[in-house]
Amino acid sequence: MSEDLYTFENPEFRKTYWHTCSHVLAQAVKRLWPDTKLAIGPSIENGFYYDLDSTETFTGDDLTKIEAEMRKICKEKLKLERFELPRAEAIAYMEEKGEPYKVELIQDLPEDAHISFYTQGEFTDLCAGPHLDSTVRIKGNGIKLTACNAAYWRGDSSRKQLQRIYGVAFPKKDELDAYIKQVEEARKRDHNKVGRELEYFTTVDVIGQGLPILLPKGARTIQLLQRWVEDTEQAWGYQLTKTPLMAKRDLYRISGHWDHYQDGMFIMGDPNDEEKECFALRPMTCPFQYQVFLNRARSYRDLPMRLGETSTLFRNEESGEMHGLIRVRQFTISEGHLIIRPEQLEEEFKGCLDLAKYMMETMGLAEDCSYRFSQWDPNNTGKYEGNPEQWEMAQSVMKTILDDLGVEYEIGIDEAAFYGPKLDIQCKNVFGKEDTLITIQIDMLLAEKFGMEYVDTDGQKKTPYIIHRTSMGCYERTLALLLEKYAGALPTWMAPEQVRILTITDRVDDYAYELKKKFTAMGLRAEVDDRNEKIGKKIREGQLEKVPYMLIIGDKEAEDGLVAARHRAEGDLGVMSADDFAALIKEVVDTKATK
Template identity: 75%
Template sequence: MSEENLYTFENEAYRKTYWHTCSHVMAQAVKRLYPQVKLAIGPSIDSGWYYDFDADFSFTQEHLDAIEAEMKKICKEKLPLVRSEKPRAEAVAYMESLGEPYKVELINDLPEDAVISFYTQGEFTDLCAGPHLDSTGRIKANAFKLTQCCGAYWRGDSKRKMLQRIYGIAFPKKEELDEYLQKQEEARRRDHNKLGRELEYFTTVDVIGQGLPILLPKGARVIQTLQRWVEDEEEKRGYLLTKTPLLAKRELYKISGHWDHYLDGMFVLGDPHDETKECFALRPMTCPFQYQVYLNRARSYRDLPMRLGETSTLFRNEDSGEMHGLIRVRQFTISEGHIVLRPDQLEEEFKHCLDLAKYCLGTVGLLEDCTFRFSQWDPANPNNKYEGTAEQWNEAQEIMGRILDDLGVKYTVGFDEAAFYGPKLDIQYKNVFGKEDTLVTIQIDMLLAERFGMEYTDQNGQKVRPYIIHRTSLGCYERTLAYLIEKYAGALPLWMMPTQVRVLPITDRAHDYAQEIVDRLRDAGIRAESDYRSEKLGYKIREAQMQKIPYMLVVGDRDMENQTVSVRTRAGVDLGAMSVDDFRAKCRAEIDTKARD
């Protein structure tokens, strides 16, 4: 990077240093206004910063406005930030004297040889490794904003105290802040957690539980449409359909390794530690179940590759603080599949898996915004997260790296992001607020076949272990639906929409004709309905547009006489009159080609 860009927001290190300094300014403002509040942590993040506080009151918008005003004063005071270091005992005593128990805990948890540093600005001193700007005056007083306050468990542990987290954002220029806030407003408008509920795609109910959404008829229809399409596409590509149980005895998970590596993320029915009693667990993934299909009888090299696919319902005990609409849930449905293959088939089958994923994501319109992450292991293997030898891991990662390079896939490396049994390609997607999650994975597994005793007879009559690819086609359907709602602001492409056409009769005389049109459209596989309410036509058109229905067919006396329909789109475009057959053919062409608006 050129010298002139070192101290601009183009430089990520400078940008995060700027935001980190803002977090300290915010903490200083809070302590000035509310001295009794205790400080926790305040890092920079990908989109600004946050600071966690322990307060005996709830921060409201009025509090945030007051904190912002005090921050502006601190910026105008141009306080220098001065770094200092203290021995452990002195550092603990100092924070105890300030009445900051969370800082004391952080100091005590530092390694013995850690340098314990502090930053002071005016009367305020905070435990921090830095770096920081040299003065609070570097922060533009009219170009930052405190954006929200929410709950956050201390150190992310649901068993610890719930703190209050205040988020903020800042830029070098007010115009950049205004542009960012405008984009955030658009993001809130598209947020599936708001829009999906307003459009009645899903809801949540307290007595059912967090992370357990109810798909309403519209949402259920979209997911059914996607599932049927993916299952049909997989069948075309040689996949065998399976249907396996939703739970199993702990013994199955012990064989697979999930009991040792994933127990905290599972819903267990019974005492997991009492070996004298039967214990079951809901499945967090389908692989150990689908392997039983392969193990049902002896296999030859001629049987491979065996491509097994299933629309799987899975259960994962996510932390309550991680729940978010349809994106992060505890029960979800996934287009899961496993390919059992010979080593010489690995490269070709991996390519096929990637091609299928790209086809599915491209068809629904998400691929253009996806990124690719090559998730690898940590050779240090902390907490025994990974199984297998270094040689096995290096071989698997070398093969995957070569495949990705041959395919020209542009990827980043996700260190320590691999599954416990092998490396994977994660296809990543960001929601409207910039939070990234995995949409699709393709994993190479050289280990679990041995755990399950899976083998085949090769050309020489020898028993050989197969390789396995774990993969998804479209990933989690609930998460995909969330991203689709956000991408299209609820106006999904015609082929996905739960209601594709609404017929609007102008008078009671046109009711029978409207029903005839609905029947003819439904016979062609088009999801159509009529609105017979005694409301004004303009009201019914606006309501249909608000519900994002792609086409409205207005029918009156002239249409009955001419056997036509007057076609309007949800975008407000009047397409004029056309015959029912012509409109039906137009819809079918859009649906069959899975066209996007």
């Protein structure tokens, strides 16, 4: 790597820097615990890690020791030197070193592969590189090991459980300090922390991973979002459907899910017993919604047919993939399918994208999102339906549409659905991990498999195209991202409690409940705190619970029909009439302001 590219702002150099740090980490562990076996140690989006098989259970004190040893290695100015071995010699070399995981990795490579290694001092590792030229390039005081978690070898829960040490490193100490501060802020906003503390959701071991319990606050917020989505979709020309949560395997065989998605499904019955009925919980709604179209003969006058549904779906995710509300096994999604004539494709795709953008902008998430054009992998055709010509056509059409609409996107190879390419709208959580929030997919295959036809203007029967899409995506994941975005202080229009009325004395209780009745009649969510507590304590608790507005009621307010209003962020709003406050909050709610 040339000298002018040695800058941390260069993503490739940053990746190389962190990759070399992973080797320094492994070398430090081997020095301290020589019997440790090495697995893999890549750079990742925010640092690096190394998977290790050790009899030592690494603790926080151990990470401190490893950091110190890493700093010593950096000061030793060890050169990183690359060499290659033929496959058989490479296997023998790693067998001699007692590294079974490296041997397995080499055995998976082709016979004629060039097997490369990197040596630094007494340490040698199997690696394709690239790396820095010397450990002195790494600034020891910019290294921080951040965590140690369990990780299965090659992500397979049936294989050996290893220990994964995570780390991060920067060329300057103040950059590391800024990163640590950023991570601390992220932890404060983590929906797993905020959502549990504010009682939006909980999890219970005897129920299982990936199956969260939505508490009253969380259930109310998701209900509000769901009503908004359904009403908005109706205004955009969607028809509401409600379909079963399960179906026989026969349906999934037609759609292709049985061949391409069976491992991700919850199946009831023996999938290999053809004599008995076998059912599965639905991982997607598409094959169910197609039955609406198939209910009777259709003509071009029925198209576009926009079908929307609030769908509960089930996916058999690996236990290690579970994360709060972001990745779960049962979830609810704003799913929909548009059955269209081919010439309607671009206009309807644009409509789906416009609706998704409207949803994101209204929730305040648009600035945190990016776009990925997810395509198939022609080298992995067994994962997909259709032939190369069909995929080339579908992806070409989608590229034209995205370019015509001016969408800036990255390309994701092997990220497509098994039946077609898609536009994934990605959103990062507070820790920088990216997940799909909304997806819009073009499908030119499944309609034919289901025998879907319409009579066109020329009287001929034709096969429609289908757009699979979500308007807001998974409600649970959206709630998680909203809790993190707003640190629990959800915008007033979606907050489970919008107004809390605080009484100073029990003499004003009747007035407080009259106000609650008034606000409830307006469609607002109001509660009364009439406990025999000091008003300061009531205000502090309201602030901690992120209630958007608090109204303090004393004798004078009750006598004159007034309220002393407070906003959780803006503080004291002054004394005003109950009607003036009602008008103020109504405007905030009706405009869906993000305050």
